[in-house]
Amino acid sequence: MNVVVCVKQIPDPAAPPALDPGTKNLVREGKLILDDSDSYGVEMALQLADAAGGGEVTLVSMAPGGETSGLRTALAMGAAKAILVSDDVLAGTDALGTAKVLAAAVRRAEPDLVLAATESTDGYTGTTPVQMAELLGLPSITFAKKVEIEGSSVKVQRQTESGYDEVESPLPAVVTVTAGVVEPRYPSFKGIMATKSKSVETLTVADLGIETDQVGAAGSRQQVTEVADAEARTAGEIVVDEGDGAQRIIAFLEQLKVV
Amino acid sequence: MTVETVWVLAEVNDGAPISTSLELLTQARSLATTVEAVTYGDVTAEVAGTLGDYGATTVRNVGDLGGALPGVPVASAMAAAVTAGNGPDAVLFPATYDGRDVAARLSAKLDRPVLTNVVDLVEAEGGLASKHAIFGGSQVLTARFVDEGPALFVVRAKSFPAEPSGGGPAAVESLPVGQLGSSNAARIVDRHVEERSGPKLDEAAVVVSGGRGLGDADQYPLIEELARLLKGAAGASRAIVDAGWVPYSHQVGQTGKTVKPTVYLACGISGATQHLVGMKNSKNIVAVNKDQDAPIFSVADLGIVGDVHKVLPALIEGLKAKG
Numbered sequence: 152m153n154v155v156v157c158v159k160q161i162p163d164p165a166a167p168p169a170l171d172p173g174t175k176n177l178v179r180e181g182k183l184i185l186d187d188s189d190s191y192g193v194e195m196a197l198q199l200a201d202a203a204g205g206g207e208v209t210l211v212s213m214a215p216g217g218e219t220s221g222l223r224t225a226l227a228m229g230a231a232k233a234i235l236v237s238d239d240v241l242a243g244t245d246a247l248g249t250a251k252v253l254a255a256a257v258r259r260a261e262p263d264l265v266l267a268a269t270e271s272t273d274g275y276t277g278t279t280p281v282q283m284a285e286l287l288g289l290p291s292i293t294f295a296k297k298v299e300i301e302g303s304s305v306k307v308q309r310q311t312e313s314g315y316d317e318v319e320s321p322l323p324a325v326v327t328v329t330a331g332v333v334e335p336r337y338p339s340f341k342g343i344m345a346t347k348s349k350s351v352e353t354l355t356v357a358d359l360g361i362e363t364d365q366v367g368a369a370g371s372r373q374q375v376t377e378v379a380d381a382e383a384r385t386a387g388e389i390v391v392d393e394g395d396g397a398q399r400i401i402a403f404l405e406q407l408k409v410v
Numbered sequence: 411m412t413v414e415t416v417w418v419l420a421e422v423n424d425g426a427p428i429s430t431s432l433e434l435l436t437q438a439r440s441l442a443t444t445v446e447a448v449t450y451g452d453v454t455a456e457v458a459g460t461l462g463d464y465g466a467t468t469v470r471n472v473g474d475l476g477g478a479l480p481g482v483p484v485a486s487a488m489a490a491a492v493t494a495g496n497g498p499d500a501v502l503f504p505a506t507y508d509g510r511d512v513a514a515r516l517s518a519k520l521d522r523p524v525l526t527n528v529v530d531l532v533e534a535e536g537g538l539a540s541k542h543a544i545f546g547g548s549q550v551l552t553a554r555f556v557d558e559g560p561a562l563f564v565v566r567a568k569s570f571p572a573e574p575s576g577g578g579p580a581a582v583e584s585l586p587v588g589q590l591g592s593s594n595a596a597r598i599v600d601r602h603v604e605e606r607s608g609p610k611l612d613e614a615a616v617v618v619s620g621g622r623g624l625g626d627a628d629q630y631p632l633i634e635e636l637a638r639l640l641k642g643a644a645g646a647s648r649a650i651v652d653a654g655w656v657p658y659s660h661q662v663g664q665t666g667k668t669v670k671p672t673v674y675l676a677c678g679i680s681g682a683t684q685h686l687v688g689m690k691n692s693k694n695i696v697a698v699n700k701d702q703d704a705p706i707f708s709v710a711d712l713g714i715v716g717d718v719h720k721v722l723p724a725l726i727e728g729l730k731a732k733g
């Protein structure tokens with residue numbers, strides 16, 4: 152059972168985000184980290200490979216500057232190897248362009264199952280994995296809260312507005328997992344040491360046979376025309392509870408005629 | 411170039427179009443000459459009537475999906491029409507599970523980019539421009555496509571009001587599926603619907619939400635009781651959904667429901683940007699949090715710096731006493 156997990160490496164979400172005033176792209180400076188949303192996919196992949204009694208977990212990531220910090224975290228969790236696509240021409244790539252790159256890289260790993268997160272923390276379009284599935288000619292199941300392999304098919308509990316659907320698909324398939332599908336493990340010391348000997352294959356867009364006009368800012372065929380401050384909410388009244396907090400809320404609700 | 415035709419993906423749930431699709435039809439009316447709805451499954455006269463009332467002149471129905479997830483077949487049908495030269499200038503998708511899937515499949519099929527998390531659509535230079543709330547809603551970004559071809563937008567719930575136009579029922583036509591292939595192999599084999607009483611989370615006039623500050627799953631009934639007393643719905647942050655305290659259908663935020671009630675009461679919720687985007691446009695926001703620096707207070711009209719374990723029971727008693 153070979154599982155590929157798409158993992159995004161992103162700027163630390165704890166740091167205040169900023170847009171480049173010129174390109175209007177997200178500033179991606181300094182060390183990137185493993186998107187927390189993708190740690191669930193990595194854990195899920197490790198558990199599924201384990202349950203299948205063998206197989207490898209391969210990571211696929213597209214990131215600037217040959218970044219491997221986030222990949223190291225996922226390798227330390229137990230993934231076997233990684234493919235990194237890093238190329239200056241990728242700056243400003245949109246979700247579809249990203250899907251083209253990921254699809255080409257995933258194809259090389261010949262997976263039985265491809266996992267990704269339902270959406271990333273920084274760009275959160277949530278469309279990349281399904282665009283990738285279409286380019287790979289594979290079925291996809293999004294918003295998985297439970298994933299099981301049964302023979303040559305995958306069984307998923309897929310979140311819905313009012314509960315969940317049980318969905319089945321033959322393998323290979325693309326599945327996107329929600330946070331909470333599994334509890335990601337912390338990398339052990341042994342795992343961290345083991346990453347040193349694990350391979351990270353670094354590829355360029357040309358290596359993948361993708362034309363450069365398919366990716367980058369030109370390939371994205373969309374343009375940010377303006378960035379403005381949102382209308383601010385007028386500041387409210389913040390009071391420390393001196394035993395009267397509940398009464399204050401009731402008075403507020405009365406004023407709104409809610410009670 | 412002006413915007414001639416806009417398609418709106420109209421999802422039908424429980425025998426009626428979902429409210430986000432009606433919101434999109436409403437907005438589409440002011441942007442395009444012709445507005446059409448794309449549906450799948452069974453289109454009853456009632457559904458066609460509602461879609462017509464909100465502005466669709468025609469309903470293009472993909473028909474029964476045979477248990478398949480909508481992504482592949484609905485996108486194939488749309489793509490086939492576009493390839494045959496019968497496509498629209500733009501397609502608006504509701505930001506739902508299925509809406510996002512259809513948009514992503516169509517994007518890859520047509521090799522067209524898609525703009526997602528849209529909160530407003532306006533006319534610009536003869537085409538459409540979209541607005542996106544970024545960084546927790548503190549900034550608004552405007553974007554548009556720079557080339558020709560159908561413009562694809564995935565729009566968040568409650569971005570527009572839903573207002574009927576008084577139009578007659580829409581004519582129902584078939585939108586046949588194109589090439590399907592092996593990518594259409596995923597099948598829904600069973601559906602589980604959670605029991606929920608009281609008003610729907612995204613329609614309730616009052617929403618009471620709880621977060622990790624409640625401390626433990628067994629404190630969540632405080633939230634439910636408050637919601638009941640206020641004739642509202644009970645919501646949650648993702649932290650406690652992930653922890654398994656409450657089902658996912660309670661989640662408010664970026665990956666959960668978008669709510670816009672008269673009053674939103676946030677209890678023990680920090681106010682992470684992903685939570686704020688789902689409730690920031692509530693008319694009034696009340697927050698209870700023991701940390702006076704919690705970001706939720708930046709959007710609160712009334713903030714109580716205090717312990718939920720003291721404030722909530724007192725609030726329940728106070729409301730009961732009022733009867």
Ligand SMILES: Cc1cc2nc3c(=O)[nH]c(=O)nc-3n(C[C@H](O)[C@H](O)[C@H](O)COP(=O)(O)OP(=O)(O)OC[C@H]3O[C@@H](n4cnc5c(N)ncnc54)[C@H](O)[C@@H]3O)c2cc1C
Pocket residue numbers: 157158159160177186188189192211212213214243244245246247249253266267268269270271272273274275276277278279280523524525526527542544
């Ligand atoms: C605020 C903001 C808004 C944006 N809006 C749009 C938009 O409307 N349309 C558009 O086309 N682009 C948009 N972008 C650009 C888009 O985020 C990037 O193109 C990004 O490369 C892919 O999209 P995502 O992060 O949204 O991925 P998502 O689709 O949200 O990611 C889901 C999952 O796919 C996998 N994945 C995604 N990217 C990678 C990667 N680089 N390497 C490995 N796995 C990956 C991961 O498993 C990830 O968790 C936006 C960016 C920002 C910062």
Ligand SMILES: Cc1cc2nc3c(=O)[nH]c(=O)nc-3n(C[C@H](O)[C@H](O)[C@H](O)COP(=O)(O)OP(=O)(O)OC[C@H]3O[C@@H](n4cnc5c(N)ncnc54)[C@H](O)[C@@H]3O)c2cc1C
Pocket residue numbers: 187188270271272275620621622623624625646647648649650661662663664665666667677678679680681682683684685688698699700701704716717718719
């Ligand atoms: C891609 C992505 C999507 C996401 N989507 C969503 C989403 O849709 N919805 C969502 O909610 N989150 C979402 N999140 C998660 C979000 O970032 C936060 O982690 C989450 O909202 C935090 O939940 P919380 O406020 O309950 O918990 P915490 O952030 O842990 O906050 C708990 C709060 O309770 C307060 N508190 C503690 N004890 C008490 C007490 N006794 N009395 C009063 N107050 C107390 C604390 O001061 C703190 O402010 C998403 C994250 C990512 C990366």
